[in-house]
Amino acid sequence: MQEQEEDSLVEYGTRRIIITITAVLCALLEIIDTTIVNVALNDMRGSLGATLTDIAWVITAYAIANVIVIPMTSWLSKQFGRRNYFAVSIVIFTVASFLCGNATNIWELVAFRFIQGLGGGALLVTAQTIITESYPAAKRGMAQAIYGMGVIVGPTLGPPLGGYLVDNFSWPYIFYINIPIGIIATILTLTYVRSPKFGEKLSVKQVDxxxxxxxxxxxxxxxxxxxxxxxxxxxxxxxxxxxxxxxxxxxxxxxxxxxxxxxxIVNLRVLKNNNLRIGTIYTFILGFGLYGTTFIIPIYTQSILGWTATDAGLLLIPSSITTGLMMPFIGKAIERGVPQKYLVAAGFIIFFIFSYWMHNLMTPDTGSEHLFWPLVIRGVGLGLLFVPITTLALSTLKGKEIGEGAAFTGMMRQLGGSFGIAIITTLIFRFNQQHRVDLIPNINPTNPIVQNRIQGLQQLFMGKGFSANEALARAYQVLEGTIRIQGTVLTYMDIFLYMGFAFLICVPFVLLIKKGAGKVDTSAVH
CATH class of the missing domain: 4.10.860 (DNA Excision Repair, Uvrb; Chain A)
Structure with missing residues (x-):
């Protein structure tokens, strides 16, 4: 009976294409909005008269709402019907986007961002479940690949799109751009998406x-x-x-x-499934790598290389295109029975190669041409990780457990990203301090090489009309700046090295995946 119910949700032809586009569009909307605001924070701060600490809440409020609602999505879908819940979430997200753009002070904006996050968190997991349900059992690997394109490309599109809108229009347009897409997605959802029958709804008293x-x-x-x-x-x-x-x-x-x-409200018993347990751990690590690298690379290019926010964002586009191009091939490989654990192991090894390559590339003069191929390799690694990990996590679940499993993987990916950014931010601060302490002795004025460098800089500034004392002070400022840049470069080198080894350590643990898990249980996926 349950299998018949699942089969009745499979779509074909134009209808399936429309449902797929709708779901991917909603997943993209949600993920782009987690990163699009990053490049607009300065403009927001200026126009709303907010402090740096206050403006950080624009990101925090959205993230908190997002991560609270994600584990509850499976339960909420059952309670209200998947189509209705998905449509209402799009409406909440769209209306909140309009209100964000019209906010007149920082705390209004923070409140509307929280509401936007409540609507947005539901879009990710529900979109994944809708796409999976719409494809027949044999095509489920491809379904995850299509969904994965939205999830992987989204964080990368945010910064360049946000930079373009801020540079050419104004910051409210990063929210207004959601409105027409939200309206179209709502209409398509109500017209085409169908809900499975979940049984009885709970009364208000029974709600957890x-x-x-x-x-x-x-x-x-x-x-x-x-x-x-x-x-x-x-x-x-x-x-x-x-x-x-x-x-x-x-x-x-x-x-x-x-x-x-x-x-x-959340069925924890579903975690008794061995594949889901391993899959959620790997999803956490994937989130760490995806959001961590999306966070650190623009910071490096802007703070050390002096790039604009838009240029820094555009740098990541080739990586996303590579991942997007790989997704269908990975989906096909899984359909043909290639064990997921081999694909995941290869993904972790390739991510190590990317991180080690970046570690060796770091200089104050690194150009976009040097970063192109390592970032393409990053795209290959992400492609090899996302689809196999997601299908592995859900491969031996049955019926309604699939939606519950998808909620866990969605939450762990977001938390992995949050942990990654928190750890990287802390390491940047700590390593920077340590490298500064280590480098300061190198500018000892008694060292003949340092003396010559100081004298040369002093002469340069005196030639520009500064007095001897002013020229000497400026010479020391230049040396201080050099120390700061070198310390920061060494910091980023360390972070990429540690990140690479963290991925390499994961490879042996892929062997924990039980035999027979490499193939998706196509009768179960829903």
Whole structure:
């Protein structure tokens, strides 16, 4: 009966194409909005009169709402019907986008971004489930590949698109651009998407309100700690310490509640599935690599190489195109029975090669031509990781468990990204300090080489009309700047090296994947 229900949702021809485009469009919308604001923060700060700490909440509020709602999407779909829930989420996201663009002060914008995040979080997982349901069993690997194109390309498109809109129009347009797409997606969803029959809905009294509260306190607090930990000096800050404690106790209370309550908001029992457990761990690592590298490369090119935000964003486009081109081939390989664990192992090895190559490339003068091929290799690595990990995680689940599994992988990818950015930000700060301490002795004025360098710079500035003392001070400033740049370059070299080894260490653990998991259980995928 269940298999008949699943088969009844399979679509063919033009109808399937329209549903696929709608779902990928919504996933793209959501993911682009996580990164598009990054390049507009300065303009927002100026026009809304906000401090640097205040403006960071524009990113944090969206991320917190996103990561709270993702684990609940499977339950909400059952409660309201998948099509209705998906359509309402698009409407919430679209209306909130309009309100964000019209915000008159920073806290209005933060509140509307939170609402936008609640709508957006649902789009990712529900889009994945809708696409998977619309394809027959034999084509499910290809379905994940199509969905993966949106998820992988999205974070990369955000910065260049945001840069273009800010440079040529104004920051509200990064939100207004969502409105026409949202309207079209809502109409297409209501016209074409169908809902599976989930059985009885819960009454208000049966809803797991405590589960929702514990989940929100655990995930919300954790996301805040990860976003603000470094700038607030981690556990030296009372708020960070308090939220860390709330997060730990929230997690314990959440797990207890979900295991004992009859109608849990998140079905944790689905994690008894070995493939899903391994898949969620690898999805976390994938999120770390995807969002971590998308975060660090633009910072390096802007702070060291002096590139504009738009140029820094455009640099990542070849990597995304490579991933997009690879996705259908990976989908085909999985359909033909190539074991996922070999593809995942190859992806981790290629990501190590990319990271090690970047480590060796880092200089204050690195050009876009030097970065092109390593970033293409990154695209190959992401392509080899995303589809196999996602299909592996869901491969031995049955029926409604697929939606629940997709919610876990979606949450872990987002949390992996948050952990990645938090760890990288902390390492940049710590390594920078250490390299500065190590490099300072190299500008000892008693060293003849240093003396010659200082005298040469002093003569240069004196030739431009500065007095001897002013020229000497400026010579030391130049040396100080050189030390700062060299320290920062060494920092990025270290981060890429450690990141590479983290991926390499994962390769042996791929062997934990049980025999027979390499092929998708096509009768089960839903």
């Amino acid at each position: 309100w405590w589960g929702i509260l514990f989940l929100a306190s655990f995930i919300g607090s954790l996301q805040f700690v990860l976003e603000h930990g470094q700038q607030d000096d981690w556990f030296n800050d009372n708020l960070i310490t308090a939220l860390s404690v709330i997060s730990v106790f929230g997690l314990i209370a959440f797990i207890w509640r979900e295991m004992v309550y009859e109608h849990p």
